Structures are given as structure tokens and as C-alpha cells.
Amino acid sequence: MNLDIWMRENPLTYIWLGSYAVAFIIFVVEVAMVRHKRKITLQQVRLLRNAGVEE
Amino acid sequence: MAINWFKYSAPTTFYGLAGKLIPWLAVSAVILFSIGLYIGFYVAPVDAQQGEFYRIIFIHVPASILSMFLYLVLAGYAALGLIFKTRLSAMMASAIAPTGALFAFISLWTGALWGKPMWGAWWMWDARLTSELILLFLYLGFIALHASIDDPRRADRAAALLAIVGSVNVPIIYFSVKWWNTLHQGSTIKFTGTSMHVAMQQAMFTMLAACWLYAAAVVLTRVRSIILERERNTAWVAELPEVKQ
Numbered sequence: 272m273n274l275d276i277w278m279r280e281n282p283l284t285y286i287w288l289g290s291y292a293v294a295f296i297i298f299v300v301e302v303a304m305v306r307h308k309r310k311i312t313l314q315q316v317r318l319l320r321n322a323g324v325e326e
Numbered sequence: 327m328a329i330n331w332f333k334y335s336a337p338t339t340f341y342g343l344a345g346k347l348i349p350w351l352a353v354s355a356v357i358l359f360s361i362g363l364y365i366g367f368y369v370a371p372v373d374a375q376q377g378e379f380y381r382i383i384f385i386h387v388p389a390s391i392l393s394m395f396l397y398l399v400l401a402g403y404a405a406l407g408l409i410f411k412t413r414l415s416a417m418m419a420s421a422i423a424p425t426g427a428l429f430a431f432i433s434l435w436t437g438a439l440w441g442k443p444m445w446g447a448w449w450m451w452d453a454r455l456t457s458e459l460i461l462l463f464l465y466l467g468f469i470a471l472h473a474s475i476d477d478p479r480r481a482d483r484a485a486a487l488l489a490i491v492g493s494v495n496v497p498i499i500y501f502s503v504k505w506w507n508t509l510h511q512g513s514t515i516k517f518t519g520t521s522m523h524v525a526m527q528q529a530m531f532t533m534l535a536a537c538w539l540y541a542a543a544v545v546l547t548r549v550r551s552i553i554l555e556r557e558r559n560t561a562w563v564a565e566l567p568e569v570k571q
Contacts, residue, residue, distance in 0.1 A: 285439075286382055290382050309550065315555075
């Protein structure tokens with residue numbers, strides 16, 4: 272079915288899938304990346320600290 | 327009781343404050359997103375001209391406002407870092423950039439989704455759309471320039487200059503619908519009043535607050551990682567409970 276016809280027949284699905292679902296995925300990916308970055312940074316800092324303690 | 331704000335301009339104290347604020351900001355953002363979406367989709371009426379398609383504005387307008395606001399905050403922190411050489415300012419500028427870029431992208435994406443059924447085109451080289459696209463490129467330029475210089479202090483200075491010069495684009499985006507004949511509609515909400523239905527306003531402002539809280543939570547989480555990274559050789563980082571465990 273042509274996209275133009277489909278979006279006019281299903282405006283709410285079009286809005287949800289096209290805008291809100293995309294925004295939600297972007298937010299989820301950003302949160303996951305920020306949490307991963309924190310985890311990795313903490314690991315690096317712990318390694319550095321442990322190396323310093325052993326010396 | 328007066329709060330000593332200068333105390334929180336040091337990474338040492340700001341790190342702890344940010345850690346305490348993040349859960350509150352994140353939970354508040356989730357609650358407000360839920361309320362905003364409920365009002366926007368179940369309470370707000372259908373628009374007489376645009377039908378259901380207008381409901382894109384509940385994410386499009388907050389994302390657009392946040393993309394501009396975050397850039398000004400970024401440029402403000404960059405200027406503070408450049409003038410006063412405060413360490414935290416440059417870290418905050420770096421932490422804001424990716425979130426600002428994502429909001430600019432969401433603004434352009436949802437705008438295209440709205441444009442197709444309303445204008446019959448995903449994209450037009452309209453003044454508002456083009457200046458918003460330039461804002462996205464400025465964010466990407468800031469991130470790329472910062473990442474391309476190895477020395478963090480030099481990277482901070484170079485990226486700060488770009489951020490400050492680029493801030494001229496924000497008023498251009500805002501006033502573009504007044505200065506030029508644009509396809510993009512003008513401001514619906516003005517200081518003098520609005521013709522919007524009250525439920526539409528409630529949904530939009532609730533979503534705006536939710537986006538603002540989300541951005542604050544994510545930026546603070548990111549800046550905590552940047553602080554740890556940059557201050558990793560200091561004694562106070564080694565003494566942090568999460569580092570000791």
C-alpha cells in the first residue's frame with residue numbers, strides 16, 4: 272500500500288511508530304551508552320588504583 | 327540558608343551532588359513522560375485542521391526547544407571554561423553535546439514525519455529547518471573537534487571557541503519564522519497568549535519538563551564519567567566508595 276494512503280488511514284500508528292518509538296529507542300540507546308561508559312570508566316579507575324596500591 | 331554555589335563548581339563536590347540528583351531527575355522524567363503522553367493521546371482533542379497528526383508536536387516542540395536551550399548552556403559553560411579556566415565547565419560542555427545533538431536529530435526527524443502529511447514533503451530548504459540542521463552539524467562539529475585533539479585542555483579550548491561562535495545560530499533558529507517567509511509555522515505560544523486548547527498546552531509543557539529532566543539526568547551521569555576519567559590520578563577519586571570496592 273502507498274505510504275501516503277497508509278499514513279492517512281492509520282495516523283496514530285504512523286505517529287507512534289515514526290516519532291515516539293524512534294525517540295524512545297534513541298533515549299534507551301543513550302541511557303545504555305551512558306551507563307556502559309560509567310561502568311568502563313569505573314573499571315579503568317579501579318585498575319589504576321589497584322596498580323598504584325600494589326606498587 | 328544560603329547555598330555556596332561556588333563550592334559546587336569544583337569536580338570534587340559536584341561529583342557527589344550529581345550522584346544524589348540523578349535518581350530523582352530520572353524518576354521524575356519517567357513520571358512526567360507517562361503523564362504527558364497520557365494527556366497528549368487520551369485527553370487532548372483532535373485538531374480541527376491537522377487531525378491526529380498534530381500530536382507529533384508533543385515530542386517535536388520539546389525536542390526543538392531542548393536542542394536550542396542545551397546549545398546555549400553548552401556555549402555558556404564553554405565560555406566560562408575559556409575565561410575562568412574552571413575544569414568543570416569544560417567537562418559539562420562535553421557532557422551536554424551528545425544529548426543536545428540527539429535532541430536536534432529528534433527535532434528534525436519528527437519534523438520530517440509531520441511535514442510529509444502536512445506539506446507533502448519530508449524536507450524543505452526552509453529557514454527554520456535549515457538552521458536547525460546547522461545546529462545539529464554544530465553539535466557534531468563540537469564533538470568531532472573535541473575528540474580529534476589528544477590533549478584534553480587544548481581540545482576544551484578549541485571546542486569552546488567553536489561552541490561560542492556557533493551560538494549565533496540559536497537566535498537565527500528562533501527568529502527565522504519572523505525574519506523570513508517560511509513554510510514552518512510561527513510560534514503558537516506567545517507571551518501575549520495562545521489559541522491552543524488547554525489540554526494540548528498541558529501535554530506539551532509536561533513533555534517539555536520530562537525532556538528537560540531526562541536531559542539533566544543523562545548529562546549529569548555522563549559528566550560523572552568524564553570527571554572520573556580526567557581526575558583518575560587524584561587522591562579523592564581513589565578514595566571514592568565505588569572505586570574502592
